[in-house]
Each structure stands twice: as C-alpha cells, then as structure tokens.
Amino acid sequence: MSREQQVLDRIERARRRRPVVRDERITMAHGAGGKATRTLVEAVFVEAFGNPLLAPLGDGxxxxxxxxxxxxxxxxxxxxxLFFPGGDIGDLAVNGTVNDLAMCGARPRYLSAGFILEEGFPVADLRRVTASMAAAASAAGVTIVTGDTKVVERGKADGCYVTTTGVGTVEHAFSAARPGDAVIVSGPIGEHGAAIMLARGDFGIEGDIASDTAPLHGLALALLEAVPGQVRALRDATRGGVATVLNELAGTAGLSITVEEDTLPVRPPVTGVCELLGLDPLYVACEGRFVAVVAGEHAERAVETLRGHALGAQAAVIGRVEEGNPGMVLLRTGFGGTRVVDVLVGDPLPRIC
Amino acid sequence: MSREQQVLDRIERARRRRPVVRDERITMAHGAGGKATRTLVEAVFVEAFGNPLLAPLGDGxxxxxxxxxxxxxxxxxxxxxLFFPGGDIGDLAVNGTVNDLAMCGARPRYLSAGFILEEGFPVADLRRVTASMAAAASAAGVTIVTGDTKVVERGKADGCYVTTTGVGTVEHAFSAARPGDAVIVSGPIGEHGAAIMLARGDFGIEGDIASDTAPLHGLALALLEAVPGQVRALRDATRGGVATVLNELAGTAGLSITVEEDTLPVRPPVTGVCELLGLDPLYVACEGRFVAVVAGEHAERAVETLRGHALGAQAAVIGRVEEGNPGMVLLRTGFGGTRVVDVLVGDPLPRIC
Structure with missing residues (x-):
C-alpha cells in the first residue's frame, strides 16, 4: 500500500467514526468553521437537537x-x-421564543439557535445548555432546525450567549381593545427577575424563589380557543415587567388601563425580595406569564380557562381598559389612592434574560 | 389644573414627540426593556429599517x-x-444571511436581527451599522421585520455582535452530484479573510485588499435559471474557505473532487498576504463567493452566465467531481503533484465573521 493510500485510508476511517469532542473547553478553533467546528456541531448540537431537518447541516x-x-x-x-434556580440560558431562550410566537397567536414550529461562546467555556456546560434547550423544545413541540456557532476570546461573552429565532403558524387574530375590557395576568409576577437577582448573590440575601420560565403556547392557545374572537392582545411580561407591557398595550389601544393593586398576584418571597431591593414587582420580569386583554363579559370564562391549566393556576383579572387618558396606566392602591404607572426607566435589574 | 393632571399632560406630550436618543453611548438601560430600549429601537432601528411589518414592534x-x-x-x-475595507459587521451580517438563503435555492425575503451591544458602544457607530444593514437589505430585496437588543457590561461583546436570521422562499431544487460534474467558483477567493487580517493591523503589513462581502442571491438565481436542473449544489465559501466547502461537498456526495491549482482565481495582493502569513488561500474566507457543482456538459454555459454578472466576472471551473476516494478533495499542483486538501484544522484566522 502506497504512503498516499495509507494517508487516505486513515482519513477515511476518521471520517466514519462518530465524532467526539475531546476538548474539555471551547477553543477558538471551535468557531473557525473547520474540523473542530464540525466536530462540536455533530457531537454536541446534533446530538442534543437531532432531527431530520437539522441533519443535513447545510447553510440553512x-x-x-x-x-x-x-x-x-x-x-x-x-x-x-447562565444557570439559576428554575432554569438556565438554554430553556430560557427556547421558552422566550416559543412565548413570543404564542403571543402572536401562533403555534410555535421551528427554531434556530445562534451561539456565541467564550474561549474556555466548559464543553460540559455547553452540553447542559443544549440538553436544556432540547428538553424545552420537546416540551413546546418545536424543532431546532438550524444554527450557528462563533467563538470569541477569553473574557468576552460570559461563557455563552444564545440568540433564538422562531417561526410559527398564525392560528388566531386579535381584535382591538375597547373600554370595559378586562386585563388579566396568567400567574404570579416578578419571579424570574427576583430569582436571577438572588442567584447572582450580589445582595447577600437568600430566598426560595425559582424562575417561572415556561412555554406559554399551550396556555395561550387554550385561552384563544375558549373565548374565540374575544382576546384583544397577549403579551408576555418579560424585561420591564407587567408595568411596561401595560403601557405598551394602553399606548397601542389609545385608551387607559386602571390596575387594582390588591388584585396583583405576587408571591410573598417575591414581595419580600422586592422590598429589600427597593423594587416594584410590577417592573420585575416574568418569563412564564402573560398579560391578556379580554372582552369584559368573557373575563370570567377566560380566567377559569387559565386556572384549569397548571401554568395559569393563579390567573387573575388585575384591571380594566378605560376611556380617557390615552396611553396611560393608572394604579389604584390598597389605600384608595391612584398613581401613574410609567414604563420602566433605567435598569435596576441588568442581564436578567 | 390639578398637579396630577399636569403630570399626565407632561407624559402625554412626551409620548407624542418623535423619539430621540440623547445618549452618545449605549447604557445598560438601553437593554432593560423600558423607556430607553423603546427610544433606541424607535430612534435607531425603526429609523434605519422602517417598514410596515416591523412598525407594530410586537413580540414578533x-x-x-x-x-x-x-x-x-x-x-x-x-x-x-467592526468596520473594515469593503464593509462592516452590518452588511456582512445581512449579506451572510442572504447568501445562506440563496445557497438553499431560495429567494431571500425576511430577516430578523438580534443585537448584543456593549455598554459604552457609541450610538453613532450603531447608526453606521444599522445604516449599512438597511442598505444591504435594500440591495438584496429583503425586509428586516423583527429584532431584539440586549446590552452587556463594558468589556464584553467588543462593541456589537449581530445575529441575523433569514426566511426565504425555495424556488430551486438541487440534483445529486455525479462523476464528471464541474466545480466552479464564482470569483477570486480569500479576499474577506485577508482584508480582515490586514484591517486588524496585527502583522504590521499593509495591502490593497477589500472584503468581497456581497449579496449572492442574484448571481445564484441567474445560474439556477441559466442551467435549470443542472446545478448539484451551491455553497458560499465563508469560514474555512473553499477547501472546507469542497470537503463538505465531497463528503455529502460520497465522491471525490480534484482541483487544478492553476485554475484557482486568487488576486495577487491576496497571494502576497497569504505568503507573508503562511496561509493557503484555499482556507481563507470569502463573503461574496460561492462554489457551484454543475453537470459537466453545462459548465461552460454556467461560467458564461456567472461572468455576465458583476459579482461573477472572474468565475472559473476549478475542478471536477470524480469517482473513488469518497469524501476526499485532491489538489493537482502546478508542478504535476497531487496532495490531499483536508478541512481547516485549528484557527489561523479568528473572528473574521
């Protein structure tokens, strides 16, 4: 056998082997588009997400x-x-995109995932993230069909950034909000943001709070089917919290929203952490809650439907759409006073999603 | 007028004003999802990309x-x-995604853009990037319809990372490669990677090389229409260069590819830089070139078609698909020798895209 033939045979045998990532940490080569990238993609991403649409590993x-x-x-x-009580960047990314599709009245279908990895990031951590993404995708009935990986030098990117993009099929349309519509939240608010602040440990306080990250498409579709044509809008209350979403809804409708403070579902540990940190739970992000605007006469049925679902067990009407003060959100406090609830100003809770 | 009414009036007037970003640099608040995020999105992103699909600024x-x-x-x-001769991260991102769609035989339609910005990044630089994205999108006939912005602390993210995702309508299908097929490149290779290396100034060498970043959908569709059913595969030769793409094509086909070194179009300044840096142009990324596998008897018509287009003026047949040595790429050198061309190993050119 000639020397060239020996080399060719060796390469051919290597090609047939199932790829294995031998590095324990991400290197710049994993982002170069060559052999190391291919191995990482096959051994980690295809291993976690494997499906017929992803398998060809083409340009798209x-x-x-x-x-x-x-x-x-x-x-x-x-x-x-990256990892926190209740979840990690992986299921957060999948659920976040699934939820944005659900908020459009769509059934989530396909996801792409773009990774920016830091040189030195443990491959074991990447596997934890991809396993978490795979589980979240499976739970939401979506398929991760394409992706991309880049690597940046040590000290950049905090281990891992993930950008997810989703495509869904629109199944429901929304009608314009009107005075008298009910404003509903699907569950207790502020849990994701509070969990991240505690997980960071910057404040030296502890509490039993887990992120509420969850896929909301099932809950959203259940609501849309229970009161067909009666849902005016759905918004997941992520960055900026419920307060910011209410402002966007009021602004779009050209109407005002009045919220009854006493009706806001907030779990006691979240209230406690918010008091310690000087935060208003209305501005603290959720990752598994939405705000729905529903025709007033269908509000009861809507809340019942949500409460029949594990993710909506504590759904509640928190306010009403009203005429006048277009774009304004007002809060009627427990003491009978009224104050304006503006959108979030500044950034009291950085890097929570 | 009551004090409350005065406050309400002030807020209402503020709402009606066209948003203006007063900060000269990105702050953490621009990523918090509140007022600053909204202003940035409206004053920079909507300003640059404005179109009816983006305008509602919903979750999707x-x-x-x-x-x-x-x-x-x-x-x-x-x-x-971020900025280099011939382009910047903005048009690179749009063209890169447009090209991946074109390589799928699709007409590019819609793009999303996810930004990860570094605290302190000049807003003027962000405007340069978004203007460049808008121009590239317009040139490629795609619409940027949705996006997201996050901000990370100073020292992370090198100013700006951009993740673009594209949706296109598939118009052409590919047939399987066969022995005798011609392998064509659409133009001179290695210009993007060489331009970035020079722009970084690490090597103390200068040269007159600009990135070849360009949208290839027009060129790709022209080829697919000129020789219908005769194009076996299209791949843009980005990270890992032409060598890596050829290996992927050979692997998928289960055939070998033999490249004639003398036929490879490489511009003299690129050859010069590669010699100085000890690089092989076959591994240096392009961002405006593709490799096409075309039925041998239609190769001439294919090259003619490409050469009739500004972006394909120096298209050339560089090799053939052959039987035997499945998955292997061989290079016939100018001296009559033959060597194996493997996929890129390691990362001689980090952060070029």
Missing amino acids: ATLPAGAGDLAFTTDAFVVSP | ATLPAGAGDLAFTTDAFVVSP
Missing part, C-alpha cells in the same frame, strides 16, 4: 410548505448567571 | 402567507474590527 434548513401567515420572532439571551 | 412579525417550502437560516457575527 428547508421548512415544509404550509398554508397561512407565519409569525417570526428573535431574541438574544445574555442572562447572568 | 407576521409574514404574509405564501406557497411552497421556506428556507430558514441563522448566523452570529462577531467580526473584529
């Missing part, structure tokens, strides 16, 4: 033809720390 | 119903420096 995935409008949404995730 | 965009399969692709961009 081909999605089978469907009918009807598509919802299309993207989110960059830079949460710190 | 709704894409009008179409028929047929969709192509879906994502890319994270971390190029350093």
Whole structure:
C-alpha cells in the first residue's frame, strides 16, 4: 500500500467514526468553521437537537410548505448567571421564543439557535445548555432546525450567549381593545427577575424563589380557543415587567388601563425580595406569564380557562381598559389612592434574560 | 389644573414627540426593556429599517402567507474590527444571511436581527451599522421585520455582535452530484479573510485588499435559471474557505473532487498576504463567493452566465467531481503533484465573521 493510500485510508476511517469532542473547553478553533467546528456541531448540537431537518447541516434548513401567515420572532439571551434556580440560558431562550410566537397567536414550529461562546467555556456546560434547550423544545413541540456557532476570546461573552429565532403558524387574530375590557395576568409576577437577582448573590440575601420560565403556547392557545374572537392582545411580561407591557398595550389601544393593586398576584418571597431591593414587582420580569386583554363579559370564562391549566393556576383579572387618558396606566392602591404607572426607566435589574 | 393632571399632560406630550436618543453611548438601560430600549429601537432601528411589518414592534412579525417550502437560516457575527475595507459587521451580517438563503435555492425575503451591544458602544457607530444593514437589505430585496437588543457590561461583546436570521422562499431544487460534474467558483477567493487580517493591523503589513462581502442571491438565481436542473449544489465559501466547502461537498456526495491549482482565481495582493502569513488561500474566507457543482456538459454555459454578472466576472471551473476516494478533495499542483486538501484544522484566522 502506497504512503498516499495509507494517508487516505486513515482519513477515511476518521471520517466514519462518530465524532467526539475531546476538548474539555471551547477553543477558538471551535468557531473557525473547520474540523473542530464540525466536530462540536455533530457531537454536541446534533446530538442534543437531532432531527431530520437539522441533519443535513447545510447553510440553512428547508421548512415544509404550509398554508397561512407565519409569525417570526428573535431574541438574544445574555442572562447572568447562565444557570439559576428554575432554569438556565438554554430553556430560557427556547421558552422566550416559543412565548413570543404564542403571543402572536401562533403555534410555535421551528427554531434556530445562534451561539456565541467564550474561549474556555466548559464543553460540559455547553452540553447542559443544549440538553436544556432540547428538553424545552420537546416540551413546546418545536424543532431546532438550524444554527450557528462563533467563538470569541477569553473574557468576552460570559461563557455563552444564545440568540433564538422562531417561526410559527398564525392560528388566531386579535381584535382591538375597547373600554370595559378586562386585563388579566396568567400567574404570579416578578419571579424570574427576583430569582436571577438572588442567584447572582450580589445582595447577600437568600430566598426560595425559582424562575417561572415556561412555554406559554399551550396556555395561550387554550385561552384563544375558549373565548374565540374575544382576546384583544397577549403579551408576555418579560424585561420591564407587567408595568411596561401595560403601557405598551394602553399606548397601542389609545385608551387607559386602571390596575387594582390588591388584585396583583405576587408571591410573598417575591414581595419580600422586592422590598429589600427597593423594587416594584410590577417592573420585575416574568418569563412564564402573560398579560391578556379580554372582552369584559368573557373575563370570567377566560380566567377559569387559565386556572384549569397548571401554568395559569393563579390567573387573575388585575384591571380594566378605560376611556380617557390615552396611553396611560393608572394604579389604584390598597389605600384608595391612584398613581401613574410609567414604563420602566433605567435598569435596576441588568442581564436578567 | 390639578398637579396630577399636569403630570399626565407632561407624559402625554412626551409620548407624542418623535423619539430621540440623547445618549452618545449605549447604557445598560438601553437593554432593560423600558423607556430607553423603546427610544433606541424607535430612534435607531425603526429609523434605519422602517417598514410596515416591523412598525407594530410586537413580540414578533407576521409574514404574509405564501406557497411552497421556506428556507430558514441563522448566523452570529462577531467580526473584529467592526468596520473594515469593503464593509462592516452590518452588511456582512445581512449579506451572510442572504447568501445562506440563496445557497438553499431560495429567494431571500425576511430577516430578523438580534443585537448584543456593549455598554459604552457609541450610538453613532450603531447608526453606521444599522445604516449599512438597511442598505444591504435594500440591495438584496429583503425586509428586516423583527429584532431584539440586549446590552452587556463594558468589556464584553467588543462593541456589537449581530445575529441575523433569514426566511426565504425555495424556488430551486438541487440534483445529486455525479462523476464528471464541474466545480466552479464564482470569483477570486480569500479576499474577506485577508482584508480582515490586514484591517486588524496585527502583522504590521499593509495591502490593497477589500472584503468581497456581497449579496449572492442574484448571481445564484441567474445560474439556477441559466442551467435549470443542472446545478448539484451551491455553497458560499465563508469560514474555512473553499477547501472546507469542497470537503463538505465531497463528503455529502460520497465522491471525490480534484482541483487544478492553476485554475484557482486568487488576486495577487491576496497571494502576497497569504505568503507573508503562511496561509493557503484555499482556507481563507470569502463573503461574496460561492462554489457551484454543475453537470459537466453545462459548465461552460454556467461560467458564461456567472461572468455576465458583476459579482461573477472572474468565475472559473476549478475542478471536477470524480469517482473513488469518497469524501476526499485532491489538489493537482502546478508542478504535476497531487496532495490531499483536508478541512481547516485549528484557527489561523479568528473572528473574521
């Protein structure tokens, strides 16, 4: 056998082997697009997400033809720390994009995932993130069909940033909000933001709070089907919290929203942490709660439907859409006073998603 | 007028004003999802990308119903420096995603853009990037319909990372490669990677090389229409260069590819820089070139078609698909020798896209 033939045989045997990442940490070569990238993609990403649409590993995935409008949404995730009680950057990213599709009245279908990895990031941590993404995708019935990986030098990117983009099929349309509509939240607020602040340990306080990260498409579709044509808007209350979402809803409707403070579902540990940190739970992010605006006469049925679902067990009407003061959100406090609830100003809670 | 009414009036007037970013630099608040984020999105992103699908600024965009399969692709961009001869991270990101769609035989339609910004990044630089993205999107006939912005602390993210995801409508299918097929490159290779290395100034050498970043959908569609059913595969030769793409093509086909070194189009300044840096141009990234595998008897017509287009003026047949040595790429050198061309190993050119 000639020397050249020996080399060719060796390469051929290597090609047939199932790829294994031998490095314990991410290196710049994993982002170079060559052999190390290919191995990482096959041994970590395909291993975790494996499905027929992803398998060809081409420049993009081909999605089978469907009918009807598509919802299309993207989110960059830079949460710190990457792992926290209740979740990690992986399920947070998948759920976040699934939820944005659900908020468009769409059934989530396909996801892409772009990774920016820091040189030195443990491959074991990357596997934890991808396993978490795979589990979240499976729970939400979506398929991760394409992706990309880049590596930046040590000291950049805090281990891992993930950008997920989703495509869903639009199944429901929304009607314009009107005075008398009910404003509903699907569950207790502020848990994700509070959990991240505690996980960071900067404040030397502890508490039993886990992130509420969850896929909301099931809950959203259940609501949309229970009161067809009666849902005016759905918004997941992420960065900026419920207060910011209410302001956006009031602004879009050209109406005002009055919230009854006593009706806001907030769990006692969240109230406690917010008091210690001087935060208002209305501005603290959720990652598994939405705000729904529903025709007033269907509010009861809407809340019942949400409460029949594990993720909506504590759903509640928190306020009403009203005429006048267009774009304004007002809070009626327990003491009978009224104050303006503006959008979030500044950044009291950085890097929570 | 009551004090409360005065406050309400002031807020209402503020709401009606066209938003202006007063900060000269990105702050953490721009990523918090509140007022500063909203202002940045309206004053910078909507200003640059403004279109009816983006305008609602909801959780996602709704894409009008179409028929047929969709192509879906994502890319994270971390190029350093952000601005370089021939382009910047903005047009690189748009063109990169447009090209991945084109390589799927699709007409690029819609893009999303996820930004990870570094605290302190000049807003003027962000405007340069978004203006460049808008120009590239317009040139490629795509619409940027949704996006997201996060901010990380000073020292992270090198100013700006951009992840673009694209959706296109599949218009052409590919047939399997066969022995005798011609391997064509659409133009001179290695210019993007060489331009970035020079722009970084690490090597103390100078040269007149600009990135070849360009949208390839027009060139790709022209080829696919000129020799219908005769194009076996299209791949843009980005990270890992032409050598890595050829290996992927050979691997997928289960055939070998033999390249004639003398036929490789490489411009003299690129050859010069590669010699100085000890690089092989076959491994240096392009961002405006593709490799096409075309039925041998249609190769001439294919090259003619490409040469009739400004971006394909120096297209050339560089090799053939052959039987035997499945998955292997061989290079016949000018001296009559033959060597194996493997995929890129290691990372001689980090952060070039």
